[in-house]
Amino acid sequence: MITEWILDTLIRALAVGTPLLWAALGEIYAERSGVINLGVEGMMILGAFFAFAVAHTSGNPALGLLVAGVVGGASALLHAFLSVTLRANQYVSGLALAMFGLGLAGVLGRGWEGIPLLNTLPEISGLTYLGVVLAVVLWFVLYHTRLGLVIRSTGEAPAAADALGVNVARVRYLAVVFGGILAGIAGGFFSVAYRPSWTEGMTGGTGWIAIAIVIFAGWDPLRAVWGALLFGALYYLSFRLQTWIAPEALRMLPFAFTIVALAATSRRRRGEGAPEALGLPYASGEK
Amino acid sequence: MLSLRGITKTFPGVLANDHVTLEVRSGEVHALLGENGAGKTTLMSILYGIHQPDAGEIRLRGRRVHIRSPRDAIGLGIGMVPQHFLLIRRHTVAENIALGLPGERFVRPARRIEPRVRELGARYGLAVDPRAAIWQLSPSEQQRVEILKALIRGAQALILDEPTSVLTPQEVRGLFDVLRRMKQEGHAVIFISHKLDEVTEIADRVTVLRRGRVVATLPIAETDKRSLARLMVGRDVEFQVRKAPRTPDGDALVADNLVVLSDRGLPALRGISFSVRRGEILGIAGIAGNGQRELVEVITGLRPARSGRVRLLDHEVTNLSARALHEAGVAHIPEDRMLMGIVPAMSVAENLVLKQYRYPPFSRGPVIDRQAIAQFARRMIAEYEIVTPGSDVPARLLSGGNIQKLILSRELSGRPEVIVASHPTAGLDVSATEQIHTVLLQRRQRGAAILLVSEDLDEILALADRIGVLFSGEIVGIVSGAEADRERLGLMMTGQRV
Ligand SMILES: Nc1ncnc2c1ncn2[C@@H]1O[C@H](COP(=O)(O)OP(=O)(O)OP(=O)(O)O)[C@@H](O)[C@H]1O
Numbered sequence: 001m002i003t004e005w006i007l008d009t010l011i012r013a014l015a016v017g018t019p020l021l022w023a024a025l026g027e028i029y030a031e032r033s034g035v036i037n038l039g040v041e042g043m044m045i046l047g048a049f050f051a052f053a054v055a056h057t058s059g060n061p062a063l064g065l066l067v068a069g070v071v072g073g074a075s076a077l078l079h080a081f082l083s084v085t086l087r088a089n090q091y092v093s094g095l096a097l098a099m100f101g102l103g104l105a106g107v108l109g110r111g112w113e114g115i116p117l118l119n120t121l122p123e124i125s126g127l128t129y130l131g132v133v134l135a136v137v138l139w140f141v142l143y144h145t146r147l148g149l150v151i152r153s154t155g156e157a158p159a160a161a162d163a164l165g166v167n168v169a170r171v172r173y174l175a176v177v178f179g180g181i182l183a184g185i186a187g188g189f190f191s192v193a194y195r196p197s198w199t200e201g202m203t204g205g206t207g208w209i210a211i212a213i214v215i216f217a218g219w220d221p222l223r224a225v226w227g228a229l230l231f232g233a234l235y236y237l238s239f240r241l242q243t244w245i246a247p248e249a250l251r252m253l254p255f256a257f258t259i260v261a262l263a264a265t266s267r268r269r270r271g272e273g274a275p276e277a278l279g280l281p282y283a284s285g286e287k
Numbered sequence: 288m289l290s291l292r293g294i295t296k297t298f299p300g301v302l303a304n305d306h307v308t309l310e311v312r313s314g315e316v317h318a319l320l321g322e323n324g325a326g327k328t329t330l331m332s333i334l335y336g337i338h339q340p341d342a343g344e345i346r347l348r349g350r351r352v353h354i355r356s357p358r359d360a361i362g363l364g365i366g367m368v369p370q371h372f373l374l375i376r377r378h379t380v381a382e383n384i385a386l387g388l389p390g391e392r393f394v395r396p397a398r399r400i401e402p403r404v405r406e407l408g409a410r411y412g413l414a415v416d417p418r419a420a421i422w423q424l425s426p427s428e429q430q431r432v433e434i435l436k437a438l439i440r441g442a443q444a445l446i447l448d449e450p451t452s453v454l455t456p457q458e459v460r461g462l463f464d465v466l467r468r469m470k471q472e473g474h475a476v477i478f479i480s481h482k483l484d485e486v487t488e489i490a491d492r493v494t495v496l497r498r499g500r501v502v503a504t505l506p507i508a509e510t511d512k513r514s515l516a517r518l519m520v521g522r523d524v525e526f527q528v529r530k531a532p533r534t535p536d537g538d539a540l541v542a543d544n545l546v547v548l549s550d551r552g553l554p555a556l557r558g559i560s561f562s563v564r565r566g567e568i569l570g571i572a573g574i575a576g577n578g579q580r581e582l583v584e585v586i587t588g589l590r591p592a593r594s595g596r597v598r599l600l601d602h603e604v605t606n607l608s609a610r611a612l613h614e615a616g617v618a619h620i621p622e623d624r625m626l627m628g629i630v631p632a633m634s635v636a637e638n639l640v641l642k643q644y645r646y647p648p649f650s651r652g653p654v655i656d657r658q659a660i661a662q663f664a665r666r667m668i669a670e671y672e673i674v675t676p677g678s679d680v681p682a683r684l685l686s687g688g689n690i691q692k693l694i695l696s697r698e699l700s701g702r703p704e705v706i707v708a709s710h711p712t713a714g715l716d717v718s719a720t721e722q723i724h725t726v727l728l729q730r731r732q733r734g735a736a737i738l739l740v741s742e743d744l745d746e747i748l749a750l751a752d753r754i755g756v757l758f759s760g761e762i763v764g765i766v767s768g769a770e771a772d773r774e775r776l777g778l779m780m781t782g783q784r785v
């Protein structure tokens with residue numbers, strides 16, 4: 001009985017953990033390049049809607065995920081344009097993207113609610129395993145390749161990278177768009193695999209949790225795997241325990257734990273922690 | 288080989304370069320001289336593609352070139368060692384050097400260049416551990432990394448913006464050997480320095496800038512220190528400030544058996560003891576990285592002491608906070624002025640009251656009195672001759688020399704009993720150096736105890752009443768300023784007790 005319960009929780013944690021991991025990995029790359037994108041939730045919900053719409057019309061859920069990735073990337077492009085080219089405040093732009101995505105998906109999704117999806121992907125699918133493989137690959141790229149060095153440098157000291165001929169704007173654009181693609185796919189996972197249907201706001205705040213995982217993981221793709229699993233379990237438990245504890249209190253659980261985790265991980269040694277230029281717009285030659 | 292013609296550049300409120308023309312030949316070291324804020328760095332930033340000129344053109348081997356970014360500059364064989372280092376503090380030395388290096392392999396680029404870094408370091412006397420993180424290094428070690436960065440990219444023309452300001456005399460000699468070798472191989476070197484002795488030693492020709500304009504370009508053989516200084520500032524300069532005799536009073540600052548750990552957790556000071564008396568300047572000489580930074584930090588409350596004691600005017604002050612120490616009368620002129628000396632984004636006026644804003648007349652209760660602050664700022668700007676477009680511009684826009692004057696005026700305005708000055712004139716022009724030396728001597732005259740940490744032996748010899756030499760976390764010896772000479776101090780700096 002109890003082992004079954006634990007096993008069940010674990011499996012469900014893996015299921016919710018999958019989109020959390022994908023979204024967090026994307027955000028890690030964006031933030032490592034120096035751009036914080038608080039619009040993850042918005043990119044995810046857009047991904048969820050387009051994945052569902054495409055999967056429903058074409059009957060191909062994988063195609064749905066693909067389109068979700070494109071949509072996520074395109075919406076991230078907007079954030080990149082605002083924050084890199086126009087040098088707008090990244091926090092405001094990201095929050096706007098989150099609101100915009102939620103609103104747009106709500107409008108577009110009218111009339112799609114309640115329709116069942118015939119061809120779905122399993123909850124624990126290739127995406128879960130691929131997510132772990134992706135984490136390892138992204139970790140390796142970040143710490144052990146030229147590309148990773150360029151991305152990290154851009155986020156730490158853009159002026160230094162610029163002086164060595166690195167195109168800071170291009171790196172940041174690519175990283176942000178890459179983050180958007182992963183967030184879009186993460187969102188698509190909800191509507192074609194996790195709960196194959198479309199409901200408004202179905203990503204349920206997981207985009208915000210993904211951002212917390214980034215910090216919890218110390219901007220390290222490998223550690224994000226554990227973060228995603230942990231937060232996945234909490235997220236699932238917040239539904240599972242509803243029989244015993246008030247649902248309102250439970251729904252706070254992942255977010256309350258986010259605060260606890262941030263408090264616990266904030267005391268880091270020098271050399272860890274957020275990229276030094278995170279959130280700061282860069283312009284060449286400015287003093 | 289390289290020529291800049293009619294380069295003009297304005298920043299909001301400042302004409303930084305005004306029709307500057309500069310010819311640099313291959314196989315020469317061309318010195319660029321000028322007061323703080325004369326526009327040297329701006330000119331070099333234009334050559335390196337960081338700034339775009341408003342007017343003028345650049346020619347390389349007779350061909351007109353457009354340098355729109357540092358990438359273009361590197362591609363054309365131009366390298367730069369900037370005045371304010373452009374290093375990634377959390378990355379390792381090798382990572383900093385490997386970044387953007389053409390032809391490096393994709394996987395583990397930093398590991399791959401480690402042997403090359405070691406080899407170049409050994410060859411040029413620029414030894415540095417490729418695996419150390421930048422934030423763990425002293426300024427002089429960081430500069431080695433910058434030089435290595437340019438060398439490894441095989442620059443044909445190398446710009447060195449005040450490269451010697453953080454080097455010891457020995458290291459300067461080593462650097463000059465590097466520059467001479469580069470000259471022989473036909474490289475062009477543009478050398479910026481405020482130290483006229485260095486310029487006359489290494490340069491073949493010199494160009495002097497004043498307020499953004501070229502006032503002269505001369506072969507070094509046709510000029511001397513005195514006339515160069517006159518060209519720079521437009522008046523005669525005292526090189527040797529006059530030091531009035533003064534008998535020191537009682538002990539003001541006493542360190543007793545201090546043990547302090549470095550950032551890496553290793554002992555940086557291994558039980559040192561000394562005292563500084565009122566009306567006395569104790570100079571601390573030594574090669575960077577022998578505990579100077581930790582010494583300054585422990586006395587100013589920025590780093591805890593493992594054991595041992597610090598006493599200030601007969602009060603125990605060991606491990607008090609920086610603010611408590613400031614209020615007890617310790618002024619701190621920090622070595623890294625951008626990082627620790629000012630808040631770069633805040634205005635000049637705000638920076639001037641950073642340590643006093645909480646007291647009258649600058650605030651009444653919780654409310655800050657802008658008017659009083661502005662008035663105070665105007666007075667300080669006038670008194671210390673700080674060159675700035677106004678008291679409300681961000682402090683980061685000031686030139687290095689003027690930032691230092693800002694810090695000095697702030698720190699000394701509270702009439703401190705003890706002044707801890709770390710490399711106070713690094714990067715400053717002759718007249719600013721003269722000014723700051725005069726101010727420090729005035730304070731000594733009035734009875735302040737001054738701990739002067741500097742790598743500039745000439746500065747220490749000119750100012751200090753007694754000189755202690757730090758080596759490997761210990762004081763090798765303390766000699767009286769009158770008896771000290773460069774040779775003897777140089778030996779002591781390598782750890783020999785003489
Ligand atoms: N990015 C910038 N924005 C605005 N003003 C600037 C900028 N860079 C430099 N200035 C101003 O231009 C003038 C020339 O500065 P520059 O740094 O070239 O002087 P410098 O000769 O290198 O002085 P120092 O010897 O102190 O290094 C100064 O008045 C400085 O305040």
Ligand SMILES: [Mg+2]
Nearest residue numbers: 327328370448
């Ligand atoms: Mg300069």
